[in-house]
Amino acid sequence: MPNIKIFAGNSHPELAQRIAQRLGTEPSKVVLKKFANQETCVEIGESVRGEDVYILQSGTGCGEVNDHLMEMLIMIHACKIASAERVTAVIPCYPYARQDKKDKSRAPISAKLVANMLSVAGADHIITMDLHASQIQGFFDIPVDNLYAEPAVLKWIKENIENWRECVIVSPDAGGAKRVVSIADRLNVNFALIHKERAVANEVQRMTLVGDVDNRIAIIVDDLADTCGTVVKAAEKLKEAGAKAVFAVMTHGVFSGPALERVMGSCIEAIVVSNTIPQHEKIARCPKIQAIDVSSILGEAIRRTHNGESVSYLFGNVPL
Numbered sequence: 298m299p300n301i302k303i304f305a306g307n308s309h310p311e312l313a314q315r316i317a318q319r320l321g322t323e324p325s326k327v328v329l330k331k332f333a334n335q336e337t338c339v340e341i342g343e344s345v346r347g348e349d350v351y352i353l354q355s356g357t358g359c360g361e362v363n364d365h366l367m368e369m370l371i372m373i374h375a376c377k378i379a380s381a382e383r384v385t386a387v388i389p390c391y392p393y394a395r396q397d398k399k400d401k402s403r404a405p406i407s408a409k410l411v412a413n414m415l416s417v418a419g420a421d422h423i424i425t426m427d428l429h430a431s432q433i434q435g436f437f438d439i440p441v442d443n444l445y446a447e448p449a450v451l452k453w454i455k456e457n458i459e460n461w462r463e464c465v466i467v468s469p470d471a472g473g474a475k476r477v478v479s480i481a482d483r484l485n486v487n488f489a490l491i492h493k494e495r496a497v498a499n500e501v502q503r504m505t506l507v508g509d510v511d512n513r514i515a516i517i518v519d520d521l522a523d524t525c526g527t528v529v530k531a532a533e534k535l536k537e538a539g540a541k542a543v544f545a546v547m548t549h550g551v552f553s554g555p556a557l558e559r560v561m562g563s564c565i566e567a568i569v570v571s572n573t574i575p576q577h578e579k580i581a582r583c584p585k586i587q588a589i590d591v592s593s594i595l596g597e598a599i600r601r602t603h604n605g606e607s608v609s610y611l612f613g614n615v616p617l
C-alpha cells in the first residue's frame with residue numbers, strides 16, 4: 298500500500314506486526330527510549346512527508362499507562378511537524394475511558410482530557426475499539442471510528458459453544474444491557490441482567506439476578522475485565538440460579554491485581570478476551586483465559602480509511 302506508514306509504540310508491538318502483515322507491509326522504523334531522568338524520547342526513523350501515518354498504541358492494561366500515553370502523544374506530534382499528510386491514532390483500548398463523567402463532586406473527566414491531548418498533539422483521526430462509554434466519541438472535534446468486537450464475539454460463541462442456541466447472554470451490570478441485548482438479538486437467544494450495588498470502587502456489595510438461567514449455559518458479556526471481582530461474583534450468582542456452565546467474554550482483558558487468581562479459583566469455564574491488550578503472559582499463568590485476534594478488524598479499518606472507503610461493514614462482520 299503506497300503512502301502509508303504504520304508506527305508501533307511499546308505497548309503492543311505484536312498487534313502492530315499482525316496489522317502490518319495483513320496490509321502487506323512492515324511497521325515503520327521508530328526508536329523509543331528514555332533519558333536518564335525518565336523523559337520519553339522518540340526518533341522517527343524514516344520520512345513521513347506527505348504520508349498517511351497510523352500510530353498504534355494501546356492504553357489501559359499494558360503496564361505503564363501514562364508512559365504509553367505520553368509516548369503516543371510525542372509520536373503524533375513528531376509525525377505532524379515532519380509534514381505527515383494525516384496522522385491517525387489507532388488506540389485499541391482507550392486510556393482513562395472509565396473516567397468519562399463527573400460522578401461525584403470535584404471528580405475529573407479524564408477521558409475528555411485525553412481527547413484534548415490527542416487533538417492538541419496533532420491527531421487528525423482516531424480508531425479505537427469498544428469504548429467504555431460510546432459518548433466519548435463526542436469529546437473529540439475530529440473523526441472517531443469506534444469499532445466493535447461484537448462480530449468476533451459472535452463468531453467465537455458459534456464456533457466454541459456446542460449448544461449456543463440454548464444459552465443466555467448475561468450483562469454483569471445495568472450499563473452493559475445495550476451490548477447484551479444486541480448480541481442476544483443477533484443470536485436469537487434470551488438475555489439476563491445482574492444488578493450490582495457497590496460499597497466502594499472495585500468492590501461489589503450485593504447482586505440481584507433479573508432473568509432465567511436455570512439449566513442453561515450462561516455467557517457473561519462486558520467490555521472490560523479488570524480486577525475480575527464483578528465477573529467472578531456474577532458467575533457464582535448464575536451457578537446458584539442453576540446455570541449449567543458459565544463463560545465470560547470481554548473485549549479488553551486488563552487483569553490487574555488479584556484478577557488471575559480470582560479467575561483460576563472461580564466456577565467460570567473460560568474467560569475470552571480480545572488481543573487489544575497483550576495476553577501471552579496472562580494465558581501462560583491462567584489456562585482459563587483465551588484470546589480472540591482482532592488484528593483483522595483493525596487492519597481492515599486502516600485499509601478502508603486509507604482508501605477512503607466506508608468502515609460501517611466492520612460493525613457487523615468479521616473481515617476474511
